[in-house]
Structure formats: C-alpha cells, structure tokens
Amino acid sequence: MAFVRSGSNLSQIAALLGVSAATVSNALSGKGRVSAELVDKIRATAAEIGYVPSLTGRALRTGRTGVLGLVLPDIANPLFPQIAQAIEFAASSAGYGVLIADSRGSVAMQTDAISRLVERDVDGIVIVPRRGTRITDIGCPVAVIDSPSTPGNTVSADHWQGGQAVVEHLAGLGHRRFLLIGNNAASNVQNDRIGGMKSRLPQGGHAEVMWIERHEAQFGKGGLLGLAxxxxxxxxxxxxxxxxxxxxxxxxxxxxxxxxxxAASVTGFDDLVWSSVITPGLTTLRMDMATIADIAIKALVRVIETDAAGTAVAADRPSVPMTLVIRQTTARMAASAGTVSNSEPETPPEGERR
Amino acid sequence: MAFVRSGSNLSQIAALLGVSAATVSNALSGKGRVSAELVDKIRATAAEIGYVPSLTGRALRTGRTGVLGLVLPDIANPLFPQIAQAIEFAASSAGYGVLIADSRGSVAMQTDAISRLVERDVDGIVIVPRRGTRITDIGCPVAVIDSPSTPGNTVSADHWQGGQAVVEHLAGLGHRRFLLIGNNAASNVQNDRIGGMKSRLPQGGHAEVMWIERHEAQFGKGGLLGLAxxxxxxxxxxxxxxxxxxxxxxxxxxxxxxxxxxAASVTGFDDLVWSSVITPGLTTLRMDMATIADIAIKALVRVIETDAAGTAVAADRPSVPMTLVIRQTTARMAASAGTVSNSEPETPPEGERR
DNA sequence: CTGAAAGCGCTTACAG
DNA sequence: CTGAAAGCGCTTACAG
Incomplete structure (x- = not known):
C-alpha cells in the first residue's frame, strides 16, 4: 500500500473542501443525503486528486472484503482455464475480486486451501470439488460447481444431456457399436456423461464402457488402450x-x-483449446461456462449481500445444457466399417477443412 | 466476514486474561517483548477460542495486504495452469494470497486488470504480458515473466537454450532439414525459441521458418499447413x-x-498435460515453472518487505534452463526419409510404450 | 516486561 | 442537508 495508495484519502478531500469526511463518504457513495452541488464539488475534487477508495478500510468497517475465493481440485487440470476465466469475469462484473487456491490433489490440501481463503476474510467461495469430496459447512457462503448428481447445492453443466447428444448424433450417422471411454469410475461427472450416452442407445445398439484407470491398473500406465x-x-x-x-x-x-x-468416429467432451486445431478437428461438447459461472456468482452474491446467515446457495440446483460441436472426427458409418480398415486415408476433401 | 470470523479478536483474548490487546498482539507475533509464561498463556487461550487474526485489520494498520496480483494475457492459454499453479504455490509458501486478473486479449483490458488489482491494494503484481506490451511503472512492485529478450525486469525460462536443445537432439539423430513452426512472428518467446534452434544447425543443415498466423492470413484459418x-x-x-x-x-x-x-520427427515446447498421453508421446521441452515462480515471488517479496521505494525487481534478469523431455515423436532419421513415406505404420514396439 | 493511546481509512447510526 | 463521534481489528511508538 505504501506504493499503491497515491496518498489521498477521504479526510484530505474533506479538508480541501472544508467539509466532514462523513459527507465526502456519503457524496461519493451516492447515498443521497448530500446536496447536489456539494456532491458535484466533492466528485470533482476526488477526481482531481486521483482519489481511489481504500477497499481495505471499507472492508474493516463493513465486514466485507469484496473478495471471493476459487478452489480448484488441481489447477493443472486442462479445464481450469475455462473455469477460472469465466469465474473471474463474472466476479469482476459483480465487483468482486477472485483469490485462487489450489488443492493440489489431496483432500487435506483442499481443506487447507479453504481455510487459507477463510483467513483472508473472503466473502464467499466457489469450489470445484475433488472427486468424491463433500463440501460441508465451512462457515461462509459456498457455491459448488460439479455435477447435478452431487449431493448438496451445486451448479453444473448438464452432463447427462451432453452424453445423450453425443450418442444421438452418432446413432443418426448409423453407428451401432459404441465404446464409451471414461477415466475414473468414481467421478460423478464422468458417470453422468456415460449414463446419458447409454440412455440414448439406438435400436439394436450396443455399448461397452472402458475405464482407463482400471485398464492401466492392469496393463500399466500410459500404454496403448488396444483400440485397434x-x-x-x-x-x-x-x-x-x-x-x-x-x-x-x-x-x-x-x-x-x-x-x-x-473407419471410426471419435468424440470428446469440454472443447479444450486444442480440439479445433488438430486434424481432423474433434467433435465434442462444450459447457456454457459463462452461464454456469454467472449462476454461481449471482447466487453467492445474493447470499452475501442479503446477509443471509446460511451458507446454502442455488437451492434449485440448476444445470446448464451443453452444446454439441460437430467437427471432423465423426462421420456416417462406412459400409465397410466394423472390420479393420487399412486403406490409405485420403487427404481430407476441401469441404472438411476447418 | 459476518460468516467467516468466529467473532474472536485480540481484545477478547486480552479481556479473558486481564491483559492489554497490545500484549496479546506482541505475544502472538512473537516479537519477544513479553514474558515466556504470558506468551504461553496467551497462545493457549488463543488456540482454545479458535482465534484467527484478521488480515484485514492488520492490512489497514500495516499498509500491507499480503496479497499479490497475477495478470495473465489470456487465462484460456493452455500454459496458464502451469503458471498459475506455480505462482500460487510460491506465493502461499511465502505467506501471500493470489488475486487473479485476466486481460482477455486486449491491451486496454490488461491496463484495466492491473488497476483493479491496484485498487484492491495488492502488495505487488506478477505479470505475464501480452505480446509486445511493455509494462511501465504502475506504482507498485512488479515482476514480469516473459522472455529474456524482453526489455525491463523479467524472469523467464531460457527459451533460446531450449531451442538449441531441440535441434541438438534432432541433429544427433541424423536430421538435417528442419521446418521450424511458429505461430506469431511478433512474440519474443517464440523468436527466442526459433533463434536458439537456428543457432545449432548441424553442418550442412537447413532450416526454414513457417509462421502459422502468416500462413493462415493467406490460406484461411484452421486449414492444413501443407506439411505432407x-x-x-x-x-x-x-x-x-x-x-x-x-x-x-x-x-x-x-x-x-x-x-x-x-518418416518425420516432431517436437513441441512446454510439455502441456496431454503431451504424454497421445500416441506417439510428444518430445518436448519443459520449463521449470516452479523455479521461475519462486524467483519472481522472492524478488517481489524482497522489494515489498524491505519497503524499497522502487518498483524494479530481479535486476539480474535470470533465465531458467529448460529440460528436454524425449518421448516417441523423435527418432533417428530413416535412410528413406526425405521422400514421402506411405508405408503402413507398425504397431509401436513394446519398448516404445510409455 | 507491560499498558494506554493513537491511528490506518472507512461507514454508520445519531444528533443537529 | 451536514457534522461529530464511534468503531471495525490490528500494530506501533511511547511511556512506565
């Protein structure tokens, strides 16, 4: 602050104009107990000397810091940029800052991260919980972004509907035999997505689930999945x-x-940055993170600003639809499909270019 | 705060023990002007009632918030997770919180983001600047993470040396004709990497640079690069x-x-999360972000805690070596290489498994 | 070794 | 419409 504050404060403005600090405060915050002329004069002086209110002073007095915490299971998660960006945008639009905390894998560190934030007097916390973690009452308003099937108050993408959209798309292209590839069988999100997929199998369709972590436990990490x-x-x-x-x-x-x-169609989920850059471009599902973040932040802000005593948020548990992004990894099932294709892949036709 | 603070404060402890708040403060901060017995008693009571010091109160008094800002050119950048994670870790190890701000592309928003942080009284800022931006004096200590060839006080990976390591590795495998693929010709980081590559061409080696943005300006966005x-x-x-x-x-x-x-070797830079997961695994260079973050944070903390008036940081402009991660996309140049190979790729041999 | 006092910058009843 | 006062929770000279 020694560097930051230009040194001007309420009292200085007050002194400059021969009024009280209280009046300056009221004028600047526009609470309307000050005459229009005085307000103008005060505003002008404030602007002139480059007055910037001290959020710290205000925080101490009001008991609100205007800062929200964001706890992520693992910042290194490739989905993190999308989440952080959306949360930061929604929060700063609502006038809040965002303090980040990484739970770096372990549940213990998640607890740690939360208490570091609480010590910094954040007004509320957005948590993307670790798999299997349940967020209990932590003494401040919390919004959880996870999956609709997580118990507790959450906001999330409609992963189930996303799964349905994938299989509907592929079934429409004539596919009947689906290999559903998950990573971790304990993940609510992944189970929702796979559940949605299974729920839309076409007539005569067949689906099998492969959990990568399970596969790797058996065959070693990082090897081939035997997809050929x-x-x-x-x-x-x-x-x-x-x-x-x-x-x-x-x-x-x-x-x-x-x-x-x-010879084979491939689909993903999340529309990560590189998905549109690879050849062929990956057909995937996109979450509407902007909307999800908005709902989470709005709910949090409502609780904070109404001074509601509880910590519950978003009682209606909204889930936001996902959007299918069709690129080039999905196509009508070839007549010959179902047998190993060794045909030379052709250069993609013009129409397929991104 | 209404929710957060358990309600206990210095005065309560003081009242409980019949001593002054000043003594409690001194005891807790271990400044050593309090008798050992009293310190013990005070510590015990504090622990008992679950006292957590208010960082806001302290901030107002000391003029330091204990919070650092992190400004990123675009949070959606795939490198962001690595950076944010390392900065958050280094900062919280040093006792600081991290407030994020996204400059979302535009230079105007970068300026905005910085002033939002400054208004929140951050003690210092870590900036990963937008291409071509120069960070001027913003009235608070700044550490810039960019490229060693950026003017100003920066900490960075040694991108040049990384480029050298790539070409040395490939030259050692017999390669002589290199296509260097950049994205944006205005990027210091990218130019450093390419410059390093060029500087280590073997005898009789040949290199050509392809800038993707330039290519796309001519042939349209997202199309093929004509690599075949x-x-x-x-x-x-x-x-x-x-x-x-x-x-x-x-x-x-x-x-x-x-x-x-x-038939062709491929290398990248940065070791993004998916690089080890694809087939074949990508040979790439890894930055030591932990060390870079450490240097940046330490420099910042030194300036902040010595109350130095300036904003300069890390005058020695350290650059941290990159590490070559050899996976399966690089191999000894085949005798037949240099002509289009249409041979069936074989299933990778066991030894190649990751 | 310990305490009384002042003050960081703000806002909010309360009084005029 | 305006002001004097108190206080958020802390720390830091200063005095004893």
Whole structure:
C-alpha cells in the first residue's frame, strides 16, 4: 500500500473542501443525503486528486472484503482455464475480486486451501470439488460447481444431456457399436456423461464402457488402450468423457492406421483449446461456462449481500445444457466399417477443412 | 466476514486474561517483548477460542495486504495452469494470497486488470504480458515473466537454450532439414525459441521458418499447413514453438499417412498435460515453472518487505534452463526419409510404450 | 516486561 | 442537508 495508495484519502478531500469526511463518504457513495452541488464539488475534487477508495478500510468497517475465493481440485487440470476465466469475469462484473487456491490433489490440501481463503476474510467461495469430496459447512457462503448428481447445492453443466447428444448424433450417422471411454469410475461427472450416452442407445445398439484407470491398473500406465482390436471387434464409435481421452484415442487409432472418421468416429467432451486445431478437428461438447459461472456468482452474491446467515446457495440446483460441436472426427458409418480398415486415408476433401 | 470470523479478536483474548490487546498482539507475533509464561498463556487461550487474526485489520494498520496480483494475457492459454499453479504455490509458501486478473486479449483490458488489482491494494503484481506490451511503472512492485529478450525486469525460462536443445537432439539423430513452426512472428518467446534452434544447425543443415498466423492470413484459418508437401520436399524434422502447434503438425502428418517418428520427427515446447498421453508421446521441452515462480515471488517479496521505494525487481534478469523431455515423436532419421513415406505404420514396439 | 493511546481509512447510526 | 463521534481489528511508538 505504501506504493499503491497515491496518498489521498477521504479526510484530505474533506479538508480541501472544508467539509466532514462523513459527507465526502456519503457524496461519493451516492447515498443521497448530500446536496447536489456539494456532491458535484466533492466528485470533482476526488477526481482531481486521483482519489481511489481504500477497499481495505471499507472492508474493516463493513465486514466485507469484496473478495471471493476459487478452489480448484488441481489447477493443472486442462479445464481450469475455462473455469477460472469465466469465474473471474463474472466476479469482476459483480465487483468482486477472485483469490485462487489450489488443492493440489489431496483432500487435506483442499481443506487447507479453504481455510487459507477463510483467513483472508473472503466473502464467499466457489469450489470445484475433488472427486468424491463433500463440501460441508465451512462457515461462509459456498457455491459448488460439479455435477447435478452431487449431493448438496451445486451448479453444473448438464452432463447427462451432453452424453445423450453425443450418442444421438452418432446413432443418426448409423453407428451401432459404441465404446464409451471414461477415466475414473468414481467421478460423478464422468458417470453422468456415460449414463446419458447409454440412455440414448439406438435400436439394436450396443455399448461397452472402458475405464482407463482400471485398464492401466492392469496393463500399466500410459500404454496403448488396444483400440485397434476394438475396431476389429466391430466398434465404430469411440466416445470419451473428455477431450483428453478422445485425443488419446484419436492418436492411437491414427497411429494404428485406422482412418478417423472413415473407419471410426471419435468424440470428446469440454472443447479444450486444442480440439479445433488438430486434424481432423474433434467433435465434442462444450459447457456454457459463462452461464454456469454467472449462476454461481449471482447466487453467492445474493447470499452475501442479503446477509443471509446460511451458507446454502442455488437451492434449485440448476444445470446448464451443453452444446454439441460437430467437427471432423465423426462421420456416417462406412459400409465397410466394423472390420479393420487399412486403406490409405485420403487427404481430407476441401469441404472438411476447418 | 459476518460468516467467516468466529467473532474472536485480540481484545477478547486480552479481556479473558486481564491483559492489554497490545500484549496479546506482541505475544502472538512473537516479537519477544513479553514474558515466556504470558506468551504461553496467551497462545493457549488463543488456540482454545479458535482465534484467527484478521488480515484485514492488520492490512489497514500495516499498509500491507499480503496479497499479490497475477495478470495473465489470456487465462484460456493452455500454459496458464502451469503458471498459475506455480505462482500460487510460491506465493502461499511465502505467506501471500493470489488475486487473479485476466486481460482477455486486449491491451486496454490488461491496463484495466492491473488497476483493479491496484485498487484492491495488492502488495505487488506478477505479470505475464501480452505480446509486445511493455509494462511501465504502475506504482507498485512488479515482476514480469516473459522472455529474456524482453526489455525491463523479467524472469523467464531460457527459451533460446531450449531451442538449441531441440535441434541438438534432432541433429544427433541424423536430421538435417528442419521446418521450424511458429505461430506469431511478433512474440519474443517464440523468436527466442526459433533463434536458439537456428543457432545449432548441424553442418550442412537447413532450416526454414513457417509462421502459422502468416500462413493462415493467406490460406484461411484452421486449414492444413501443407506439411505432407514439406515432407516430400525433404524435411524430416518439424519443430514447433509450442505443443499446441506440434499437436497440429503431428495429427496432420498422421492423417496424411506419414508415420511419426519413422518418416518425420516432431517436437513441441512446454510439455502441456496431454503431451504424454497421445500416441506417439510428444518430445518436448519443459520449463521449470516452479523455479521461475519462486524467483519472481522472492524478488517481489524482497522489494515489498524491505519497503524499497522502487518498483524494479530481479535486476539480474535470470533465465531458467529448460529440460528436454524425449518421448516417441523423435527418432533417428530413416535412410528413406526425405521422400514421402506411405508405408503402413507398425504397431509401436513394446519398448516404445510409455 | 507491560499498558494506554493513537491511528490506518472507512461507514454508520445519531444528533443537529 | 451536514457534522461529530464511534468503531471495525490490528500494530506501533511511547511511556512506565
């Protein structure tokens, strides 16, 4: 602050104009107990000397810091940029700052992160919880962004509907045999997505779920997923619960000489930054993070500003629809599909260019 | 705060023990002007009633908030998680909180973001500047993370040395014709990386630079980069300035039926989360963000805590070496390389598994 | 070793 | 419409 504050404060303005600090405060905050002329004079002087109110002073007096905490399970998560950006935007639009905290994997650190924020007197916290964690009462308003099937007050994307959209799209293209690729069977989000997919299987459709962590526990980490063999088994649609897994699947198939989308379709979830940059572009589902963040922040702000004693937020548990982004990894099932394709992939036709 | 503070404060402890608030403060902060016994008693009582000091009160009195700002050019940047995580860790280890601000592309918003932070009385700011932006004196201590060739006080990875390491690695594998793939020719970081690459060309080596934004200005956004043709021209090494471009190159080559690494090697930069997950795993360079963040935060904290009047930081402009992470996209140049390979890629041998 | 006092910058009853 | 006073929770000279 020594550097920051230009040194001007309420009292200085007051002294300059021969009025009281209280009047300056009232004039500047526009509470309307000051004559219009005085307000103008005070405003002008404030602007002139470059007065910036001290949020710290205000915080001490009002008991509100105007800062929200954001706790993420793991900042290194590729989805984090989207979340952080949306939350930061929604919060600063509402006049709040955002303090970040990383729970770096462990549940213990999540608790730590939360208390660091609480010590800094944040007015509320947005939490994207670790898998399986339940956020209990932490003594300040909380909004949880997770999955609709998480118990407690949450805001989230409609992962189930997203899963339905994927399979509907692929079924419409003639696919019947789906390999659903998840990472961790304990994740609510992933289960919702896969549940949605299964719920929309077409007549005569068949789906099988592959959990990568389970596969790796058996065959070692980072190896191939054996997808070429699954193509030989007749699977033509590979639907991952995240773009990360979709990319893994796509590159594995390409590497094995299986043309995507001619011989196999691949879909992801989340529309991560690189999804539109790869060849072929990845068909995926996008969350409306702006809306989700908005709902979370608005709910938080409502609780904070009405001084409601509870910590509950968003009692109606809204879930926001996801949008299917169709790119080039999905295509009508070829007549020959269902057998390993060793045909040379052609250069994509002009119309397929992004 | 209404929710947050358990309600206990210095005066309460003081009242409980029949001593003054000043003594409680001194005891708790361990400044050593209080008898050992009293310190023990005070500590015990504090712990018992769950006293948590108000950082806001302290901030108002000391003129320091204990909060640092982090300004990023675009939170959606895939490198952001690494940076934010490292900064958050270094800052919280030093006892500081981190307030984020997104400059969302425009220079105007960068200025905005900075002043929002300054208004919140941050003690210092870490900036990852937008390309071409110069951070002028903003009235509070600043550490800039960019490239060593940025004018001003910066901390950064040694991008030049990273570029050298890439080409040395590939030259050692027999490669002679390098296509260096950049995105934006105005980026200091990218130019450093490419400059380093060029500086280590082997005897008889040849390098050509391709700037994607320039290419796209001519041929349209998101199309193919024409890499298959470059393979036909005899290029065998495709060195991107970022994993994002490397992924684009890799998938484009795979899609065109060119086997990586048998017919062409591909390298990236930054070791983004997915780089180890794709097939084949991407050879890339990793920044030591933990060290970079540490240097930035330490420099900032030194300026803040010595109450130095200036805003300069890290006068020695340290640059931190990058580490080559060799995976499977780079291999000894095949005898047949230099001509388009249409051979079926084989299933990777066991030893290549990650 | 300990305490009384002042003050960081603000806002909010309360009185005039 | 305007002002004097109190106080948010802390720390820091200063005095004893």
């Amino acid at each position: 063999e699954r193509v030989a088994d007749g699977f033509t649609a590979f639907c991952a619960v995240s773009d990360l897994q979709a990319l893994r699947a796509l590159t594995e198939l390409q590497r094995a000489g299986i043309a995507v989308p001619e | 043709e470059r393979v036909a021209d005899g290029f065998t090494a495709f060195c991107a300035v970022s994993d994002l471009q490397a992924l684009r190159a890799l998938t484009e080559l795979q899609r065109a039926g060119i086997a990586v690494p048998e």
